[in-house]
Amino acid sequence: MVDGYIAIDALRPIPREPVKSLRSATEILFKVEEKLSKRLPPPAYAYDEIVERSYLGRKKSICVDGVKLLLKRGATQRPDGLYSFNHDLRVTIPTGMGRFSSGQTLAIGANIGCPVCVIKGEPGDDYEPRENFLEVVENIRKRSNKKVEFHLVPGTHHFHLNTPELVAPIINKFLWE
Numbered sequence: 001m002v003d004g005y006i007a008i009d010a011l012r013p014i015p016r017e018p019v020k021s022l023r024s025a026t027e028i029l030f031k032v033e034e035k036l037s038k039r040l041p042p043p044a045y046a047y048d049e050i051v052e053r054s055y056l057g058r059k060k061s062i063c064v065d066g067v068k069l070l071l072k073r074g075a076t077q078r079p080d081g082l083y084s085f086n087h088d089l090r091v092t093i094p095t096g097m098g099r100f101s102s103g104q105t106l107a108i109g110a111n112i113g114c115p116v117c118v119i120k121g122e123p124g125d126d127y128e129p130r131e132n133f134l135e136v137v138e139n140i141r142k143r144s145n146k147k148v149e150f151h152l153v154p155g156t157h158h159f160h161l162n163t164p165e166l167v168a169p170i171i172n173k174f175l176w177e
Contacts, residue, residue, distance in 0.1 A: 004116060008167070009119070051068060051071065054070065054071060062158035063162045074087065106135070106139050109136050109143075110140070116144065119159075119167060122153065124156060147174075149170075
């Protein structure tokens with residue numbers, strides 16, 4: 001078995017402009033704190049409704065079975081039979097951690113010494129220009145003395161939930177060959 005790094009649809013922190021990121025995080029922090037100070041009970045939904053809200057909220061990028069799988073840890077059934085999302089609003093506040101420039105990210109990637117398998121959805125969700133993402137993959141490939149693989153599979157950000165039959169063979173081959 002290979003000890004390595006498997007990246008599904010993301011490989012690195014997305015570079016951000018520090019001042020703009022900090023300003024945005026601060027604004028979000030104040031909004032979250034205002035909501036938390038009201039201490040209102042979370043909204044409650046029938047099971048079919050919470051599934052639909054999750055499906056539509058993810059812009060239909062995940063199959064309904066994948067939504068149900070995520071809701072096993074993302075929602076709780078209340079005593080009245082309705083469901084509430086269990087996320088803590090504070091996790092929506094962006095942190096300063098992982099906010100590196102493109103140059104810093106490339107330098108970090110150049111020091112990865114373990115085998116790497118990157119699996120990206122096509123068309124997928126690009127959180128930055130695709131060429132920047134591919135530049136990091138290529139930089140790791142050039143600098144690493146270990147195996148570096150890059151695979152495109154059909155799908156959105158949730159391709160591993162929607163079509164695990166496409167992803168599992170890639171991961172198994174990477175780990176066991």
